[in-house]
Amino acid sequence: MAKNRHLNAxxxxxxxxxxxxxxxxAKNRHLxxxxxxxxxxxxxIKEAVDNSLDACEEAGILPExxxxxxxxxxxxxxxxxxxxxxxxxxxxxxxxxxxLLYGSKFHSRRQSRGQQGIGISAAGLYGQLTTGRGPTIVSxxxxxxxxxxxxxxxxxxxxxxxxxDEVLPDWHRSHGTRFEVDLEASYQxxxxxxxxxxxxxxxxxxxxxxxxxxxxxxxxxxxxxxxETVPPRGEEIKPHPYGVELGELIKMLRDTDCRWLSSFLxxxxxxxxxxxxxxxxxxxxxGERAYPSRIARQEADRLYRAIQxxxxxxxxxxxxxxxxxxxxxxxLLKEADPDVVFVATRPPAVYRGNPFQxxxxxxxxxxxxxxxxVDSRGRIRKTKKRSVDxxxxxxxxxxxxxxxxxxxxxxxxxxxxxxxxxxxxxxTTWKNYGLQQSRGSLPVGSAVILVHMASVxxxxxxxxxxxIAPYPEILKEVKLAIQEAGRKLGAHVRKGxxxxxxxxxxxxxxxxxxxxxxxxxxxxxxxxxxxxxxxxRLRETLEENRKV
Numbered sequence: 232m233a234k235n236r237h238l239n240a241x242x243x244x245x246x247x248x249x250x251x252x253x254x255x256x257a258k259n260r261h262l263x264x265x266x267x268x269x270x271x272x273x274x275x276i277k278e279a280v281d282n283s284l285d286a287c288e289e290a291g292i293l294p295e296x297x298x299x300x301x302x303x304x305x306x307x308x309x310x311x312x313x314x315x316x317x318x319x320x321x322x323x324x325x326x327x328x329x330x331l332l333y334g335s336k337f338h339s340r341r342q343s344r345g346q347q348g349i350g351i352s353a354a355g356l357y358g359q360l361t362t363g364r365g366p367t368i369v370s371x372x373x374x375x376x377x378x379x380x381x382x383x384x385x386x387x388x389x390x391x392x393x394x395x396d397e398v399l400p401d402w403h404r405s406h407g408t409r410f411e412v413d414l415e416a417s418y419q420x421x422x423x424x425x426x427x428x429x430x431x432x433x434x435x436x437x438x439x440x441x442x443x444x445x446x447x448x449x450x451x452x453x454x455x456x457x458x459e460t461v462p463p464r465g466e467e468i469k470p471h472p473y474g475v476e477l478g479e480l481i482k483m484l485r486d487t488d489c490r491w492l493s494s495f496l497x498x499x500x501x502x503x504x505x506x507x508x509x510x511x512x513x514x515x516x517x518g519e520r521a522y523p524s525r526i527a528r529q530e531a532d533r534l535y536r537a538i539q540x541x542x543x544x545x546x547x548x549x550x551x552x553x554x555x556x557x558x559x560x561x562x563l564l565k566e567a568d569p570d571v572v573f574v575a576t577r578p579p580a581v582y583r584g585n586p587f588q589x590x591x592x593x594x595x596x597x598x599x600x601x602x603x604x605v606d607s608r609g610r611i612r613k614t615k616k617r618s619v620d621x622x623x624x625x626x627x628x629x630x631x632x633x634x635x636x637x638x639x640x641x642x643x644x645x646x647x648x649x650x651x652x653x654x655x656x657x658x659t660t661w662k663n664y665g666l667q668q669s670r671g672s673l674p675v676g677s678a679v680i681l682v683h684m685a686s687v688x689x690x691x692x693x694x695x696x697x698x699i700a701p702y703p704e705i706l707k708e709v710k711l712a713i714q715e716a717g718r719k720l721g722a723h724v725r726k727g728x729x730x731x732x733x734x735x736x737x738x739x740x741x742x743x744x745x746x747x748x749x750x751x752x753x754x755x756x757x758x759x760x761x762x763x764x765x766x767x768r769l770r771e772t773l774e775e776n777r778k779v
Contacts, residue, residue, distance in 0.1 A: 252331045253389040263353045264695035272416035273425050275310050278350035279410045281641055283314035285344045290317040291461050294439040302446040308416045313409040318372035328355055328368055329382045329391020340687045341465040341550040344639050356384050361415035369409040377402035418446050423644040431635055431642035434562040435554055457561045462552050469501040471546040472538045474584015481531045484523045493519035502544045511537045546586045548579035553685045559592040567624040567679050569594035571723055575715035582704040587686035591712040593720050594679040598628035624679055631673040637683040643697055650698035652682040655709035664717035665724030
């Protein structure tokens with residue numbers, strides 16, 4: 232039996248080499264949401280659509296997104312996502328689509344869908360790994376020509392190799408971008424599918440027009456826009472002192488161009504004025520004219536602790552771009568067709584120095600094929616519900632409610648049970664608001680609960696961006712927003728029960744009014760005309776008493 236050969240230090244050192252970020256994610260693609268064929272298809276479309284919406288909104292363009300999924304073989308699909316955005320300059324196309332961890336949003340402190348600069352290039356990487364063919368990109372700016380690129384990703388160097396570069400003189404768009412990739416995938420309908428993602432995207436982006444074509448469809452499904460204005464673009468802000476850790480503070484001290492420590496605090500952070508800067512330096516025992524680059528680690532530690540002890544205003548919220556109550560209402564009415572929608576928006580809050588805002592919408596329908604309404608004259612009417620294909624957004628009355636989770640207008644479809652939003656919904660006592668609920672589970676009823684978080688940095692639980700970490704500050708705000716919308720729902724449900732009870736009693740009285748008239752006619756000997764007048768006066772008296 233051969234003896235085991237042990238390595239010495241020199242042999243182990245010779246085996247060491249740098250690992251490319253592309254190589255790492257090629258082996259660990261499950262971290263990015265490419266852990267199975269069905270999810271890979273969804274993640275690819277999601278990353279491309281997020282980029283398209285971001286680009287259009289930053290340029291002030293109303294988005295027109297085209298999404299196509301073509302089945303090439305049993306397990307091979309071609310994904311196409313095209314937009315009418317500002318386009319991408321020629322030199323940046325290989326970097327954006329072929330280099331992982333490359334982008335403009337990672338260091339930016341304002342709300343955007345993308346954060347890491349890794350999603351769309353990872354989609355191209357997955358396509359190349361599974362089919363051997365890299366992505367194809369067509370892009371045109373207003374002043375430039377349309378270029379068609381075919382690229383391959385060099386995994387060892389984390390860069391893109393351009394294999395084709397063609398000028399298209401007659402591309403059909405005046406400006407925009409088209410992303411196309413072949414990949415190994417699986418297409419299925421139902422919950423957490425591409426169909427579900429597109430529908431939810433249409434709910435929270437009512438300003439976008441989306442054309443969606445999937446396998447089995449003869450014509451694309453069109454989600455028309457309901458809002459004709461582009462959401463306001465968030466302003467970039469400087470870091471807040473409470474959100475900076477000691478190591479980052481030391482790096483900022485070394486990299487700053489400020490000459491004095493006092494000016495460093497005022498210029499490198501938001502919400503730090505002359506008065507606050509003096510308080511921090513006094514608490515730290517440091518001089519205002521100290522050189523930031525010469526601050527030792529012990530002094531930086533004192534400065535960091537002084538910042539935590541000083542009372543500093545919350546960061547500005549101009550960096551946020553929430554959906555808005557009217558837009559949430561329009562989106563839910565358009566795609567869910569409920570009886571009513573109740574929306575609640577919390578004031579902006581802060582976690583780890585990062586501002587965020589929570590919005591909640593509850594769409595509810597009374598079980599049955601009819602609804603009771605009170606008209607302008609105060610009369611109760613029974614009307615038919617609209618017959619619209621809601622595609623299971625509103626479930627049956629005996630099923631758990633549908634939870635729609637969003638972060639910066641992006642649907643979160645997986646890992647629902649580990650998400651802070653779901654935990655907050657389960658911890659809410661829904662019996663107070665007219666919905667049934669078992670202990671430790673979602674409420675039951677024909678309702679949709681939409682929760683949206685707008686933030687400069689969303690604390691996802693993984694690189695796949697599928698669930699929100701349960702920070703106490705976030706849980707608190709979600710619960711308060713849910714309770715606010717829930718109280719509106721509870722009042723409506725109770726009012727509906729009163730109206731239904733009154734309608735039932737009134738129907739009994741109206742049913743027997745003619746018989747009362749006949750009885751009075753027999754007792755008093757009234758002619759038919761007077762009998763009808765008596766019945767009509769009784770009916771009018773009934774209506775007047777009901778209004779009172």
